[in-house]
Amino acid sequence: MRMEQVPGLASTFLVHAKVRFVPPVDALAFERLLIQAWETARAQWPSVELPAEPFVTHLAQRLPEASPQSPLEPLLGQLSLAELYLACACERGIPSAIDIFERHYLAKLPGLLRGPKQPDAMIDDVCQLARVKILVPTHEGAPKIAEYTGRGALLSWVRVTAVRIAIKLQAVEKPTSSQDADTVFAALPAPGFDAELDLIKRRHHTDFRQAVSEAFTVLSNDERHLFRLYFVDQLSMYELAALFRVNQSTVSRWLKTARQRVYEETQRRLQARLGLSSRDFKSFLAVLDSQLELGISQLLRQEDEAPGSSKQS
Template sequence: MANAPELIATLLSHARVPLTPPTDDAALESLLTRAWEASRAQWNTVTIDAEVFVRHLAERFPEARPGASIESLIEPLSLPELYLACACGQGQPAAVEAFEQHYLAKLLGMLAYLKQPSAAVDDVCQLARVKLLVRTPDSEPRINDYTGRGALLSWVRVTAVRIALKLQAADKPSPDDDVAEVLDALPAPGVDAELDLIKQRHQTELRQALREAFATLASDERHLLRLYFVDRLSTTELGALLRVNQSTVSRWVKSARQRIYEETRRRLLARLNLSAGGFESFLAVLDSQFDVSMSQLFGEEERQPDGAMMKR
């Protein structure tokens, strides 16, 4: 077990707010040791070192009035739940299993008051799990944002509600930002007269066709594409999340994307009065830029690099 000076040094060196040095090292040692041991006892299948836990604790200390003791900052924290969150952030399977059993499993019932369709609530729960537990190329698991102030279950519920509100907003009619990137990627005026004419005259038809094509997918397919294109989870990560083979996820993504493309093409062909050659030229440009539009079509704010996209 780490001795008192080591734990205190960890606490003071990793705190992101100024801390008043302890007047009694032995008392603080006892407090930190008891906090670690009690937290470990509550989650007896989850093990993290005392120094790791104290560092995690220190990095989440709240702002305090000058002269406030370290003991007074620690006392109101939910330390066992902070311990579990720390282990989940490290990706420990036992911790993730405990978090799913004691927290995520309760989300479905806790979100019933939102009065949303069951499929929508399922989407929210799945997205909450990903946001909270999965590390992406751009971000750490959001469980690391939990500071121990307040109950972890309440914090998880608030996180899920925010996701639900964001999804609701994304489903509402909005300005035509969702396909703006596709349209902007078309050649500039003068490069191809017919393509420029299409861009000027048929923006409404293109946007509508893309939206209608997405609407033909089942909710689980839209959820899959959101995880793949917006959250940038690899097919390997998705396979682990959905408990299927990576090749199966690749097939699902490719199939859903292809159906969106073909449905968009079919609807545009029925609506646009263009020559066969002009229409095929337009589709060639649309095809080359199709993956770029995926995240915008989901109404998400995140911008994904082309390297993460799957080519048709």
């Protein structure tokens, strides 16, 4: 079949197909087959407006592996066309599709994940993370729903995705306040970065670690949860904003407020513990400030400068 003789949708399909197959001999029959696939798929979701061309492109890229001698129609029959249509629309950020996906798929996740050894807090975390991972694009690429191939039920794919997230969360238990402090401390400059800072760190290493650990106890559960998602799970500012359904500037403000509380409480505890004079303590704070800035704020700054972020400070 010569490309110049192929109608629009069929031509698009041939360009984007990643596997070889035997197309219908008649070009018009080829076009009708694709139109029928599109109409059948969108009939399931009448409120979702997805044009034929992007759907056909999406479909062609997910055609299952087969013998080059396989005819096209049976290959299409192996795919869940309606759910591929919905997934394609979600990937493109169509609001009506995302609303349907949340109501028909994500809303069922808690029941699918709940078990005798699964605390509700963990299930809530998994469901929230699953929503972000599946529906929210990052500066690195498309949202995870783009990975759905249409081979198998979409709900099963969503459940598997969520279970993998749950396994990852269970593998790294929620850090205690002491572990949170260790995360911050590990991000501080290595020896050799600055002579004065090295001296202070060596001399007051234990005191500083203890003060930071104690300072974390003043944070609310929500603030510690936010820190855990940001530092341990390494969710980006963009993902956190989507997770909590707020602006990135709001997430940035939450993080900086929590950091400031840790900073001020660490100052207070260190001054009391070390018994420094006001003059000595002022000198010590200059170094302490650089440690906390290079620990927490450096990570915040990296997200502020990420693509798609309009300087969230």
